[in-house]
Amino acid sequence: MAKDGNNGAAEFLPDRLDLDALRAAAAGCQGCGLYRNATRTVFGEGPGQARFMLVGEEPGDQEDRQGHPFVGPAGRVLDRGLVEAGIERDDVYLTNAVKHFSFTLRGKRRIHQKPTAAEITACRPWLDAEMAVVRPEVIVVLGATAARALLGREFRVTHHRGEPVPLGEALAVATVHPSSVLRAPDRDEAYAGFLADLKAAAQVA
Numbered sequence: 001m002a003k004d005g006n007n008g009a010a011e012f013l014p015d016r017l018d019l020d021a022l023r024a025a026a027a028g029c030q031g032c033g034l035y036r037n038a039t040r041t042v043f044g045e046g047p048g049q050a051r052f053m054l055v056g057e058e059p060g061d062q063e064d065r066q067g068h069p070f071v072g073p074a075g076r077v078l079d080r081g082l083v084e085a086g087i088e089r090d091d092v093y094l095t096n097a098v099k100h101f102s103f104t105l106r107g108k109r110r111i112h113q114k115p116t117a118a119e120i121t122a123c124r125p126w127l128d129a130e131m132a133v134v135r136p137e138v139i140v141v142l143g144a145t146a147a148r149a150l151l152g153r154e155f156r157v158t159h160h161r162g163e164p165v166p167l168g169e170a171l172a173v174a175t176v177h178p179s180s181v182l183r184a185p186d187r188d189e190a191y192a193g194f195l196a197d198l199k200a201a202a203q204v205a
Contacts, residue, residue, distance in 0.1 A: 008032065008122030013129060019048050022129050026099060032122035034100035034115070039064045044095025044130050051205050052087060053136035053170075054078070055127065056096045057145035057177060061110050064101035069094045070178075077178035077191070078142075085198035093134045097149035098123045120149050131168065138205045139170050140198065143177030161193075162200040173201040 009031035014021040023043045029035060042059035045068060054070075062072035070078055082089055098119055103110040115123075127149065131139070141147050147155050150167060157174045164171040175197030176190070184190030 009125040013125055017129055017133055019044075019130075019133055022126065022133065026126055029099065029126070031125075032100075032119045034098070034102050034119060037103070038100035040067050041099045042067060042069055042096065042101070043099060043126070044093055045069055046093030046095075046134075047090065048093075048134060050093035050134055051091045051137045052140060052201070053093045053095065053131065053134055053138070054140045054142060055146045055150060056094075056142040058096050058098035058115050059101045060112060060179070061101065061103070064110075069096055073182055074177065074179035077181050077194070081178065081191070081195050081198045084195055085202045087198065087202050093130070093136065095127065095130055097127060097146045099126055115145060117148070120145065124149060131170075136170050138201050139167055139172045140201045141172050141174040143175075143180065146177075147174050162197040164200075164204045171204050173197060173204065175201075 009029050012025055012029045012031055014025040026041045026043045029041055042063050056070065059069060060072045060074065063069055082092065098115040102113040102115050102119065104113055141150055144157055147157050150172060151165065151174065157176060161175050162173060164173055176194055178194065181187060181190045181194050
């Protein structure tokens with residue numbers, strides 16, 4: 001098997017493409033070097049025929065420890081936004097562009113590191129497989145890393161947030177990552193913009 005990015009995740013894909021098979025195969029992925037330090041692969045979660053797929057950057061510290069996407073502080077912002085935008089959580093598949101936590105140690109703290117272009121590319125086969133199985137109507141792209149993975153290097157979330165963009169058979173709507181709301185000088189204003197984008201996504205479904 002390929003290790004540390006020879007062919008990325010592609011050689012770890014199972015023969016049968018369904019979510020259970022993908023999740024089981026991804027648990028042993030060594031398609032890039034991130035698997036060495038991360039606790040586990042954090043694969044996507046949600047119904048197999050969800051209308052909405054939300055794609056973030058990578059698992060954070062809590063996601064890596066618990067094994068589920070969006071269970072940390074950013075996840076609470078996202079949960080609130082989904083409720084207020086009228087998007088049912090049961091109609092949402094949550095995942096990330098990169099499935100392992102990238103971090104550096106600062107004392108005992110694990111500090112988030114933005115995944116590299118090579119790591120994003122290496123992990124792309126998992127995201128492609130998830131999209132092929134779930135076949136969402138709307139893909140909500142959360143932040144610049146997810147936008148780079150799905151919409152290309154030239155796409156700018158700040159210029160096109162909230163705008164429906166064709167992506168395969170789906171429509172993509174980009175917005176900021178919910179973690180950026182927590183870092184914003186004016187959280188209320190940042191959250192209002194984030195919510196407006198989620199409402200735009202809800203309207204195109």
